[in-house]
Amino acid sequence: MKTSELMSRRDWLAGAAAIACGATVQPARANTAKSVKVKSVAAVVSIYEPKTHADVLVGKILQGWKQDGGTGPALTLSSLYVDQISDRDLSRQMAAKYNVPIFDTIEKAVTAGMDRIPVDGVISIGEHGDYPVNFKGQQLYPRRRFFKEITDTFQKYHRVVPVFNDKHPGPVWTDAKWMYDRAQEMKVPFMAGSSLPLTYRKPELDLPLGSEIEAAVGIGYSNLDRYGFHALECYQCLVERRRGAESGVEWVQYLEGDSMWNVLDEGLVSQNVFNAALAAVPKVRQGDVRDDPDAGLFLFRYNDGFLGALFMLQSVNRTSVALKLKGQAKPVATQFEERTEPAHPHFAYLLKGIERMIHTGRPSYPVERTILTSGILDRALTSRFQDGKKLKTPELAIRYQPVDYPHAPQPDLSSNPSQPLVK
Template identity: 65%
Template sequence: MMPTLRRRDYLKTLAGSLGGLSLGGPRSSAFAAAPAESPAKKSIAAIVTVYHHNSHADVLLTKILEGWKHDGGPGPALSLASMYVEQFPKGDMARDMSAKHGVPMFESIEQAITVGSDGIPVDGVILIGEHGNYPWNEKEQHLYPRRRFFAETTDTFAKYGRVVPVFHDKHPGPQWDDAKWMYDRAREMKVPFMAGSSLPVSFREPDLSIPMGSELEGAVGIGYSGLDVYGFHALECYQAFVERRRGAEQGVKSVQFHEGPDVWRVLDDGTVSGELFEAALAATPHRGKVDPRDDPRSALFLFEYVDGFTGALFMLQTVNRSAVAVKLSNESEPRACHFAERPEPRYPHFAYLLKAIERMMHTGRPTYRVERTMLTAGILDRALTSRHEGGRKLDTPELQIAYEPVDYPHAPQPDLLLQP
């Protein structure tokens, strides 16, 4: 079992490390002009699979190079010191951006992290193993080189005797054994390690949050598109809500994949709340007027938490956003929202993710728990394993991941300093 991390201790340490650093006022925008006394920029090495228009490298790294809106305006207190780019497909931006901004590109991860020197001069590393021509396995997981990127990064730390913070875009893995190896390696080497989706910090429509320590009666999530690529985003959004229930998080003890009539049977027999499903569905933008019960592609990740809470994420192709509905014990009606993925200005939800990365690079500590991402990565891997094994229910002692969440804000409030 992974160790329990106590929120009050974490925040006390974080507040001390922040000192006088200010990243903006309580209602400020990530796109606002920098304050008069901006913190000095921290230098970053970027290790990426590909860098083309609207790739994850573009919507993160271009904000460092050309501002939050990619228009030459203000941006984060970060500078891009070097890049390692593995593939150069048609439409590649890496070479042009390297030349335009004077950012050297290197042929190995070690060279990028050392910037061609005999030490590690950068303040942090961003790993983006997303997009590109990589194989798929029998479970339909896209086998990006995330473990290899992290292994070569940490091998470089070991070789040169210096550790710096690492942010890993999306989830480690994608296979559980690789994700767990990465987590254990980070703990062994004391690497400040953070990962995750941009959507938990994105805009919510309508704007919705619940207090930490809520008495949560139930929750239902909805996701869309590919089970692997977007199932992770939807699970991260779901976990960002349910981790706030009373008692913090102890992890998940079983996972099962459902498809076909079994998806709707769990609603009809009351295993999952029909009221919460309908609330989540009503909050989600739809593709046409097709009833999801008529769509044979509908699927369900059903999982049970250690504390007995039921987790349910419906993957539907009749919608085009992720959503969550929750029911608090002291309220008569559920609350629900969807997570906005606005394309302009230049996918702003990635700006809010970059604000969290920026803070980590300045404080030297993860802005929020990597354990949340480890848990969602594990649920996803086990759901796809259950699917591959004909929907068998899987016991998951390896997912008994205990942690206490951090009350980090979502858009449009990315700059609130966490208080102890």
């Protein structure tokens, strides 16, 4: 679609000039409760249909946190690139309503059709759409291609701005590592990840940094690639808070059938901690969980000796993590909620983290967490197609220091994004 189909070039250039000069502007819908300088973003998305990630992230910039026309982030959408247009496409309708130009290349979106980069950040959403699936079950979303074209544009126009990559970079490990290395080399403020580490927890579980965690078990559900990533992010956002911080993963293995349940029977993984995690999620199939024919286990050992265990079950329909803490007799467990109303609110808390990065120029939490979970997932899926072989993973010796970034409902969605968030 050409820009001229959506708005006049004169109107667009006038708006772009105001944004480029750092003006405080009011988007088409009501802005934040406090008067702050609005930052502009370009969005690069695979597909923009109702309830896709593009809808529940970009839609909140256009329509407010609840996508009801009310208060929203201190961000304005300056430009949009859509990789695939479907019969259910929302992008044209939304672009026309909010005077946002759609461009036919990523470079044009990042430059907003100009000869420089006027935007303050880029949101890259390579999720949903018609893309091939490889033999390991990984849907080959164009996340590396998106990131390459975004950063190629940075190089061409000699300006770097923060980039958020929805979900896991890659999803193939070599692509994820390439993206991380390029961000490091070019000094791109880079964030990525799932919305679930920032969602509501049921019951509330707020684990202090430096906690003495003796064991942890996670439970995930549905597709091993798409939802396995969410479950690993939930698991990692808690176990990274153990004493000593994070030094990466030594090996990864995928188990199924009797071999996965043997880790409980032989005591390698605590049955009590597993039971606590299982009790925290709703069931969709009655009977013994061991009768689940499609269950699988991601088993991995961290470099500090801590054992990771994530059970992917098709007899449940939510994600949970249980922890055995030193000095406490009973495990603690929580479910990571996936509310749909109003407008998938956990994505509002993810967008709050993105907003903060674009305003401060610094990631709200380390991208290394997501790079590590991406690697664990890729290696687990590789092990699955190598008959459960235990794979040594020196490439996952990823060190980072976690930060105390809050989850829902603690961040004030109306607060000044440039100010620190406190619990």
